[in-house]
Amino acid sequence: MSIKNTIGLLLLIAACTTEVRQPENVHLNQEEAITPTPVVCHLEDSIRDAGLVDVQFVNPDIRVYLRYSTRNNFLKKEMYGCLDHAYLQTMAAQKLDTAQQLLSGVDSNLHLLVWDAARPRSVQWKMWNTLQMPFNEKKRFVSNPKNGSIHNYGFAVDLTLCTSSGELLDMGTDFDYFGKAASASDEWELVQEKVLTEEQFDNRKLRRNVMLKAGFTTINSEWWHFNAMSRPEASAAYAILE
């Protein structure tokens, strides 16, 4: 046999032996057949590796709809990709658990609905770079990633309230509304100016009361935002989620 024919024969043998045939009479059991391959989410893995906890693991009554994991946000783009669970540092998650328990004590039909929680700085950069506008204007919409926000440390949460059937309580504006009605201070004046209704005022007050009793603090410019720790305290003891 010539060398050429020998090589041809070897290639034919190799092709035959590498062909995979499904043996007959072998059936996958039902569990093997329907179990999907686990989806790897590196962003979520990095948050877990930093020691943060899933708020719904701490209290399953808390509802989560991460707006930056969808296109339903002011940037109209997905920022989180595969991440759709809300994570916080353990101390902040425990406070949120307390807030949900207080809320359930007032009305068992009500739930905290988390719109954003821990936000790695890589996502903050993505948000920052998505905004096509001068530096000073950008700061109105997204805090400068170089400084690191309390969300980047896992100690801030953005939330509203919803019912067990998923209906949102009216707070007067949507998440990330950049106008006067977003203010969390002087809300009674906003009612008198007819910027907010009394019902919206009462809904905000109920939510803020349970959050304050649970140990969170507010900021004046965004009614949906709460801090479990100040930025100086967080930066002294914790690393930014990168």
Ligand SMILES: [Zn+2]
């Ligand atoms: Zn926030």
